[in-house]
Amino acid sequence: MTDTDSDNSREWAAQAYALLKKRQEEQKQELEKQEEQKQELEKQEEQKQELEKQEEQKLINIASKKNILRKSKTISEPELGEFDDNFTWSAMVLAAQGKKINQISIDEIDWLTKLRRGLEETRKGFVTELLDRLGDDPLTPESLDDLETLLIRADVGIDSTDKVIDSLRKKLNEEVVGGEEGIKFLKKELKLILDKPIKNSGRDILVPQKGKLNVWLLVGVNGVGKTTTLGKLAYLSSRSNYKTLIAAADTFRAAAVEQLKVWGDRSNVDVISNQSKNADPAAVVFDAINSAKKRNVDLLLVDTAGRLQTKNNLMDELAKIKKIIDKKVPDSIVESLLVLDASQGQNGLKQAKSFAKSADLSGAIITKLDGTSRGGVSLAVSEEVNLPIRFIGAGEGIKDLRPFNSYEFIEAMLADK
Ligand SMILES: Nc1nc2c(ncn2[C@@H]2O[C@H](COP(=O)(O)OP(=O)(O)O)[C@@H](O)[C@H]2O)c(=O)[nH]1
Ligand SMILES: [Mg+2]
CATH class of the missing domain: 1.20.5 (Single alpha-helices involved in coiled-coils or other helix-helix interfaces)
Structure with a gap:
C-alpha cells in the first residue's frame, strides 16, 4: 500500500x-x-x-410482557x-x-475488531514470521519452503498448503514476485479455497428461506459449542425477523435444556423440550415440528447431544431425527451443520471427516476463533471435507457469531499490523 x-x-x-x-x-x-x-x-x-x-x-x-421487555433490554448494545x-x-x-x-454499523466494526483480535494467535505464528522472512525481497524457492512450514503449522492442512505452494511456484517460474505481491497472491489463493465449497453449494450465505419451514440441526462432539452457537443463532434469526423456535433434542445432558432456555429467554425464542428422563430426542423434534407448523415458524433450530463420530447408535439417532423431519415436513429445508472447535486444530478436521462420512452434512460452523493459534483449520475443512463454512464464532456473547465471509476471514488472519 x-x-x-x-x-x-x-x-x-x-x-x-x-x-x-x-x-x-x-x-x-x-x-x-x-x-x-x-x-x-x-x-x-x-x-x-x-x-x-x-x-x-x-x-x-x-x-x-413487561418481564420480556426487561429481559430483551439486557443485551447490551456495543x-x-x-x-x-x-x-x-x-x-x-x-x-x-x-x-x-x-x-x-457499530456491530460490524465491533465484530471485525473481535475477529482480528481472535485470530491474533494464528497470525502471530504465521504472518509475522512470514513477513520477517520475506521482507521486501522477491520470493525465492527457499522462502516457499518456509511458507509451506508456516502454513502446515497454522493447521491449514496438507492439501490446502500443497495447492497454495504449487500456485505460488508456478507464478515464481513465470515472473519475479515481490514480498508484498506474494502476500496478496497468497490471500487470493487462500480465499479461493474457502469459497469453493460455498460456490458449489449454490448459496453464498445461509439464510432461512421465507415461506417454508427451515430446520437447522447442530451436530458435533461434546463441548465444541453447539448449544452456545444455537443460542446465538436464535438471536441472529429473531433479530432478522424470522419466526424462530428451538428444539432441545439433547436429552442426554441433564442441564442441556436449562442452558438452552436461558439462551431462548435472551432472544425471546421459545424452547420445546421434554423434561422426562431418557426422553427420545426424535420425539422432541416431533413435538417441535408440530409447534412450528402451528405457529408458522420460519426457522427451527435443533440442538443435539454431543456424539462421538464412532458411536453408531448416536449416529443412528441423528438419522432417525432426519427421517421424522422428512416424513412430517417433506418440503422443509434441512441443514445439518457440523460445529467445530477451532482450538482443536487437526483433531477438529478428523471429526469433520468422520462426521461427513456418516451424517450427510451440509455445512460447518467454526467456534472459539477467539484466542486460538489454529484458526487455519477453517481452510482444511473447506479443502479436505468440502464443507461450506456458514458461521463463525469468536466469543461467548450472544453477538459473537456472524455469517462467514471469506474476505474478512483471510484479511483478519493475515492482517499484518
Ligand atoms: N471462547 C469461546 N468459548 C465458546 C465459544 N462457543 C462456545 N464456547 C464455550 O464452550 C463451552 C461449551 O459450549 P457448549 O455450547 O455447551 O458446547 P456443546 O457441548 O457442543 O453444546 C462453553 O463454556 C461455551 O461458553 C466461542 O466462540 N468462544
Ligand atoms: Mg450442548
Missing part, C-alpha cells in the same frame, strides 16, 4: 468514525426518549388497572470504542467490500 493510499484509508475511516459517533449519540437520545415515553405509558396503564380492577389473568399477562488501529483496519475491510461510509 502506498502512503497516499494509506492516508486516504485513514481519512475514510476517520469520517466513518465521526458518522458512527454521531449516529450513536442520536440513538442514545432516541432511546432515552422512548424509555421516558414507555415509563409514562406504564404509569398510565397502572392507574388504569387500579381503576378498572381488571381480572387477575389479565394482570399476569401484562406482568409477563459501544463505539476508540478511533484506533483496530477501527481503521475494520473500516478498511468494509470499504474494500464496497461499503459506503454511511452503511457501516
